[in-house]
Amino acid sequence: MSTALPLLRIRPAPNTPVQEKDEAATMPGFFHFLTLLGLHIFAHESVDVVVLEVGLGGRLDATNVVPRPVASGITTLDYDHVAILGPTLADIAREKAGIMRAGVPVYTIPQEATAAAALQAAAAHMHTPLATVDTQWLDSRLQATPSPPHSIAGGAAYQRLNASLAVALAEEFARQVPPGLGLGGQAHNAASHARHTATVSAPDAPIAAALCQGLAASRWPGRAHTVLAAVPGSQGAAQGVGLQVCLDGAHTAAAMLKAAEWYQQERSAAAEHSILMFNCNHGKDPLPLLAPLIQMSWDGVLFAPFDFDKPTSAEVPSVLEVFENHAKLQVEAGTMSDADARQLVQSCQDAVRDTLVALAHSDGAESWPEPPLSQAAAAAVHSGSGSSSGALKDAAAAAVAAAQGSAPQYDLRWQRVLAQVWAVLIRHPSLTEKILKPCAAGTEAQMQAAEAAAAANAAPIGATDAVVCNSIKDALACMGAMAAAAPPSTPSSTAAAGGISWEPKLGAVAVDVNAPALPSLAVAPTVRASALVSGSLYLVGNSLQHLGWSPDKDVP
Numbered sequence: 001m002s003t004a005l006p007l008l009r010i011r012p013a014p015n016t017p018v019q020e021k022d023e024a025a026t027m028p029g030f031f032h033f034l035t036l037l038g039l040h041i042f043a044h045e046s047v048d049v050v051v052l053e054v055g056l057g058g059r060l061d062a063t064n065v066v067p068r069p070v071a072s073g074i075t076t077l078d079y080d081h082v083a084i085l086g087p088t089l090a091d092i093a094r095e096k097a098g099i100m101r102a103g104v105p106v107y108t109i110p111q112e113a114t115a116a117a118a119l120q121a122a123a124a125h126m127h128t129p130l131a132t133v134d135t136q137w138l139d140s141r142l143q144a145t146p147s148p149p150h151s152i153a154g155g156a157a158y159q160r161l162n163a164s165l166a167v168a169l170a171e172e173f174a175r176q177v178p179p180g181l182g183l184g185g186q187a188h189n190a191a192s193h194a195r196h197t198a199t200v201s202a203p204d205a206p207i208a209a210a211l212c213q214g215l216a217a218s219r220w221p222g223r224a225h226t227v228l229a230a231v232p233g234s235q236g237a238a239q240g241v242g243l244q245v246c247l248d249g250a251h252t253a254a255a256m257l258k259a260a261e262w263y264q265q266e267r268s269a270a271a272e273h274s275i276l277m278f279n280c281n282h283g284k285d286p287l288p289l290l291a292p293l294i295q296m297s298w299d300g301v302l303f304a305p306f307d308f309d310k311p312t313s314a315e316v317p318s319v320l321e322v323f324e325n326h327a328k329l330q331v332e333a334g335t336m337s338d339a340d341a342r343q344l345v346q347s348c349q350d351a352v353r354d355t356l357v358a359l360a361h362s363d364g365a366e367s368w369p370e371p372p373l374s375q376a377a378a379a380a381v382h383s384g385s386g387s388s389s390g391a392l393k394d395a396a397a398a399a400v401a402a403a404q405g406s407a408p409q410y411d412l413r414w415q416r417v418l419a420q421v422w423a424v425l426i427r428h429p430s431l432t433e434k435i436l437k438p439c440a441a442g443t444e445a446q447m448q449a450a451e452a453a454a455a456a457n458a459a460p461i462g463a464t465d466a467v468v469c470n471s472i473k474d475a476l477a478c479m480g481a482m483a484a485a486a487p488p489s490t491p492s493s494t495a496a497a498g499g500i501s502w503e504p505k506l507g508a509v510a511v512d513v514n515a516p517a518l519p520s521l522a523v524a525p526t527v528r529a530s531a532l533v534s535g536s537l538y539l540v541g542n543s544l545q546h547l548g549w550s551p552d553k554d555v556p
Helices: 028-046 090-097 114-125 135-143 159-178 188-191 208-219 253-266 289-293 320-333 337-363 375-383 387-402 415-427 429-439 445-458 470-486 537-547
Strands: 070-075 104-109 130-132 225-230 241-248 275-277 301-302 464-467 495-497 501-504 526-534
Touching: 028 070, 070 090, 070 159, 090 114, 104 159, 114 275, 114 526, 135 159, 135 253, 159 208, 159 253, 159 337, 208 275, 208 415, 208 464, 225 337, 225 445, 241 470, 253 526, 275 289, 275 470, 289 415, 289 429, 301 470, 320 337, 320 495, 337 415, 337 429, 415 429, 464 470, 470 526, 470 537, 526 537
Parallel strands: 070 104, 104 130, 241 526, 275 301, 275 526, 301 464
Antiparallel strands: 225 241, 495 501
């Protein structure tokens, strides 16, 4: 019987002056608090095994307090958290390698060349056995297995690569914790002895039946995740007019390329409309995420704010600052020269100016209303108290409102910027190609395949509309309206269903649908529209919640 971890009290360093009511000095950060809470729960519940996923990952991660895990795994490395981990993939790999421990086996999957070299160097320095597995190794072993699983975690191709790493880690655990000896303390004792190799099973070795059962039963909500929903109040609802919602929380360039490829395969052939709902945190560079999506064919594009998000003090950038920040990040990453960056910024300045003028003339000033600020954000702006405090209070207020089931009034400034960025890329497609190539961490073959698939589905310039919705709930209602409506003949067509009006325009318009009912999970509806929801796990999680999905209700 284990003893629960004591509650930890965070205190400021000695001789550090602390202002009264200074929460930053008495409370851990967002992820540090979640890590403490998680470890406390694990100890309190006396769990036998913990699969602990890092946050930003590596040397500075809160989860790195674990002294000697049984084994560690490093998944695909890509550009994320660059302000902390570093601008290049080699920098990121060195930081991620901070989870390595002397004598503790580490498994990984194929990485970009400089990232792979950095992992190898770190493993040698730490005396850490390191091994790499891939889908070829997994497929070969599945062929040698009598009853292999027919599908893994939703069937997306990229999940097979993750599955190869999962199998390697599970087999390492089984080697260190033999069955029948009991788990209590055994894993700790086994892990306390240094290992000199990371053992990879032979390619022709069958996978154990228990592991096959785990692969077959694995689900990863929000990743390669498809649900079907019926549209309430729609014409023909008795026949179950429906909406296919494909959700993937991709939030890096490489992940978005794979998500786009998965959606093209997953999209229902019966769907008469294709819809995109997108959002990401405003502290992230959205261009690598939007570049693969802009080349696909969409009947409507929706930008909606999160119900709640991680607190952040980052300023909301302007549309031009989005492009300038992107160029700066590419120079720091070594994927773009200073001269190319200056040329890109100049091209973006011209494109942004041209697009904003075109939007103003085509839709009129009424199409670009100032989005409403939440009360907390408005108070910070008008009082001149600074955006940092206002943004944090606003995020807290939104989280409380969401927990209470009420709908806060969202700050839509970032969604408006995203819609403007989308319009710039639609109007100036040459920018997309310049942005897409340096951002992808995949192989050249993967890049060529993704570009070919995107080109085959490319929409005519100006045929895709960007709409800012007041909330995720309103965006889902818009999707339902499109599913229930006849296919629009032009982008400006209007279709109504259940009192919902869908009237897209090229540009950003704030719409408040206030639908009495939303699409909800249903069995085998007649699919009329298909939607991809991507860009953030927060967006995906909030959408699943509004659709009525829960882990025990994957299939209604």
